[in-house]
Amino acid sequence: MKKVNNELLISAFERVKFMAKPVVAIVGRPNVGKSTIFNRIVGERISIVEDIPGVTRDRIYSSAEWLAYDFNIIDTGGIEIGDEPFLEQIRLQAEIAIEEADVIIFLVNGREGVTAADEEVAKILYKTKKPVVLGVNKIDNPEMRSEIYDFYALGFGEPVPISGSHGLGIGDLLDEAAKHFPKTGGKDYDEDIIKFSLIGRPNVGKSSLTNAILGEDRVIVSDIAGTTRDAIDSNFKYNGQEYVIIDTAGMRKKGKVYESTEKYSVLRALRAIERSDVVLVVIDGEEGIIEQDKHIAGYAHEAGRAVIIVVNKWDAVEKDEKTMKEFEQNIREHFLFLSYAPIVFLSAKTKKRIHTLVPMIDLASENHSRRVQTTILNEVIMDAVARNPAPTDKGKRLKVYYTTQVAVKPPVFVVFVNDPELMHFSYQRFLENRIREAFGFEGTPIKIFARERN
Ligand SMILES: Nc1nc2c(ncn2[C@@H]2O[C@H](COP(=O)(O)OP(=O)(O)OP(=O)(O)O)[C@@H](O)[C@H]2O)c(=O)[nH]1
Numbered sequence: 001m002k003k004v005n006n007e008l009l010i011s012a013f014e015r016v017k018f019m020a021k022p023v024v025a026i027v028g029r030p031n032v033g034k035s036t037i038f039n040r041i042v043g044e045r046i047s048i049v050e051d052i053p054g055v056t057r058d059r060i061y062s063s064a065e066w067l068a069y070d071f072n073i074i075d076t077g078g079i080e081i082g083d084e085p086f087l088e089q090i091r092l093q094a095e096i097a098i099e100e101a102d103v104i105i106f107l108v109n110g111r112e113g114v115t116a117a118d119e120e121v122a123k124i125l126y127k128t129k130k131p132v133v134l135g136v137n138k139i140d141n142p143e144m145r146s147e148i149y150d151f152y153a154l155g156f157g158e159p160v161p162i163s164g165s166h167g168l169g170i171g172d173l174l175d176e177a178a179k180h181f182p183k184t185g186g187k188d189y190d191e192d193i194i195k196f197s198l199i200g201r202p203n204v205g206k207s208s209l210t211n212a213i214l215g216e217d218r219v220i221v222s223d224i225a226g227t228t229r230d231a232i233d234s235n236f237k238y239n240g241q242e243y244v245i246i247d248t249a250g251m252r253k254k255g256k257v258y259e260s261t262e263k264y265s266v267l268r269a270l271r272a273i274e275r276s277d278v279v280l281v282v283i284d285g286e287e288g289i290i291e292q293d294k295h296i297a298g299y300a301h302e303a304g305r306a307v308i309i310v311v312n313k314w315d316a317v318e319k320d321e322k323t324m325k326e327f328e329q330n331i332r333e334h335f336l337f338l339s340y341a342p343i344v345f346l347s348a349k350t351k352k353r354i355h356t357l358v359p360m361i362d363l364a365s366e367n368h369s370r371r372v373q374t375t376i377l378n379e380v381i382m383d384a385v386a387r388n389p390a391p392t393d394k395g396k397r398l399k400v401y402y403t404t405q406v407a408v409k410p411p412v413f414v415v416f417v418n419d420p421e422l423m424h425f426s427y428q429r430f431l432e433n434r435i436r437e438a439f440g441f442e443g444t445p446i447k448i449f450a451r452e453r454n
């Protein structure tokens with residue numbers, strides 16, 4: 001392997017500015033119906049956060065579709081900021097919308113007219129150059145349409161009457177929002193480029209690590225004036241392979257009150273995860289693992305991305321074999337669902353073991369997109385089943401006929417059986433372990449589904 005730092009370094013102009021899917025944020029004072037509209041727009045689509053305990057009830061971020069548009073949507077109302085007073089909360093939520101979104105949906109309640117809190121939101125939104133679409137909610141029938149005229153006074157043009165609970169006017173609202181989508185939106189990087197991100201709670205050292213990986217002091221290319229959403233990714237080449245570090249820009253912006261709220265870091269993490277092949281879950285080695293680390297890691301796993309656990313600030317820890325072993329054990333206990341993720345102990349500060357990251361990212365990415373041969377796969381599964389048949393369940397026994405890999409990124413396997421109900425979690429886990437033993441798959445989750453053979 002060649003020397004890392006020189007190889008990793010690329011000049012500032014090779015960095016590209018990148019626009020991901022358009023982002024729409026909903027703002028508005030409490031109770032105007034933001035969550036209702038959010039859910040309407042998201043529809044029945046299963047969002048990333050759905051299966052994670054603790055956040056199921058308050059979804060704040062999801063991908064969504066409307067006609068030919070593919071976009072992301074944020075319910076800023078779900079982001080509570082510490083114990084800030086009511087008006088301050090709304091103000092900060094509006095700021096988040098301005099920071100994160102390409103288009104802002106400003107929601108008001110058509111049944112209550114313009115309130116002081118609405119005006120407070122409006123005041124913040126006046127300061128942005130980002131497009132604002134005014135939605136007047138709770139217009140549940142055509143007779144109520146006249147209620148919207150009061151809202152012209154807010155100064156955001158023609159209000160769009162909608163009814164979240166009746167599902168009326170949502171299409172009009174999205175048509176209006178879509179008019180403002182950035183033209184570059186929806187583009188993504190080439191399949192061959194390995195896209196990775198560093199996620200973790202504030203202050204674990206994500207920016208420092210990004211800089212260390214890039215081998216230079218500053219991530220900032222330049223602050224591009226007047227750009228809408230400045231998600232600036234960093235591109236670099238190493239041993240002929242191209243990489244992109246996703247969305248480091250947002251992590252640069254410091255000092256805002258909401259930066260430290262968990263929901264906000266989750267939002268940032270979700271956005272980065274969505275665009276990544278490989279996610280580096282960064283933990284502060286000095287502080288140890290806290291609950292928030294688990295949440296953040298959970299999203300990467302749920303999203304089916306390859307995962308590497310990075311313990312940073314190892315320079316600040318008494319370094320002996322025992323501490324490392326203990327820390328590792330601690331991680332394994334806390335992150336049971338990430339048993340496939342390699343762990344690396346390093347220091348962004350001293351650059352110790354930074355050079356091991358890229359090869360590890362390569363490996364995880366390779367496994368994440370790996371397809372195994374069907375014949376060999378079936379040999380492995382049939383052998384496993386023959387040696388360790390599933391236990392009987394009410395007199396019936398699972399019969400496995402055939403296994404096939406149906407997807408990559410992550411690898412997904414379908415096992416055709418006599419009755420999928422008989423495939424219990426523990427047996428599925430057993431088969432997963434056999435697949436892992438036979439084929440590796442280090443760094444990537446794999447999924448196994450049982451289907452009935454016709
Ligand atoms: N009549 C009527 N009621 C609605 C409509 N949309 C939402 N509501 C009701 O308004 C209330 C508030 O809706 P939410 O979606 O929780 O409002 P929110 O803005 O997310 O509220 P916070 O989470 O407190 O910020 C609920 O009781 C909804 O059932 C609508 O179109 N018509």
Ligand SMILES: Nc1nc2c(ncn2[C@@H]2O[C@H](COP(=O)(O)OP(=O)(O)OP(=O)(O)O)[C@@H](O)[C@H]2O)c(=O)[nH]1
Pocket residue numbers: 200201202203204205206207208209251252254312313314315316346347348349350
């Ligand atoms: N001792 C030590 N300190 C580190 C290391 N990496 C980062 N730090 C320090 O940790 C603090 C946070 O580092 P950042 O890189 O800003 O962390 P971040 O995760 O990007 O923080 P947010 O942008 O707030 O999410 C800074 O004071 C760094 O100097 C490390 O390897 N060792």
